[in-house]
Amino acid sequence: MNTVTSTERTGVATFRGNPVTLLGPEVAVGDRAPDFTVLGRDMAPVRFASLSGTTRVISAVPSLETPVCDLQTRRFNEAVAELGETSVLTVSVDLPPAQARWCGAAGVEHVRTLSDHRDLSFGLAYGVVIKEIRLLARAVFVVDATDTVVHAEYVREVGQPADLDAAIDAARRAETARRSAGRSA
Template sequence: MTVTFKENPVTLKGTEVQKGEQAPDFTVLANDLSDVKLSDFNGKTRLISVVPSIDTGVCDEQTRRFNEEASKLDDVEIITISVDLPFAQRRWCAAAGVDNIQVTSDHRDLDFGMKYGVVIDELRLLARSIFIVDKNGTLQYKEVVPEVTNHPDYDQAIAAAKEMS
């Protein structure tokens, strides 16, 4: 898969996951530095929204959009992941009024990014992407946005999550 950042090709590191596979468990950090794992939400549909940095325009919009949609989705846990420090995420969430979703950090060891193949080697950021894991732990939806500065297909992801919940 070719991914670009500001139209320049970048290298994605990690293991690329495929639809239909068991979603790898991972550990990221909550804003209070506690561990958050995919398996913490077993039995629910999980929409994982991946952003390079929450403090940038498209990432801000993406996170706000899924925060709005969260209240309309039954039995779907939305987890946003970036490599921003948890302290910066907490500050951003408070300022933005984002409180319907889990905003987490993969800063510590890139566990999520490496297990899902979305670490941008040149920048130590995560490629913009969306993954949806069903209640049984199977990856049912995947979108890695080809140009990191572009938006994902929100409508398609939300429709897929609704279908699985």
């Protein structure tokens, strides 16, 4: 496991009711979005910074193969149509072939699934690695076109759903601001 950070946070999340330790710093609204590199479905590296200039929703999930993660990813897939040019990224430690298989079976075509399995680059940068089980905690971040975090939610109980409506609203506002800035430039 890549240990680019020694930050350990306790008392902020549980998994199946048991306290867990999250590795990495807490990312908050107003912070500059940390860069990271993950793997795409084709096993090629994807650097977050390469997506700059657009609104991005980052949905962190433990595994696409679980009911709440499945629901969260499907909901974002449906929401993409109403979010303009916003990119929705679902990050898990599932291997890329498993992510591709799940997307095919679920009919998910608009969400980009990315694997943090190799280096935990995303998880450590955004403070969502569960130390005890090497999975990502459930969280949702919205990053605007200027790379500023405009929404951050760390779900206290990993098995519970995130507030998807709040994230979608934040993405909608960020996308509206991006389009308005483009017209006035």
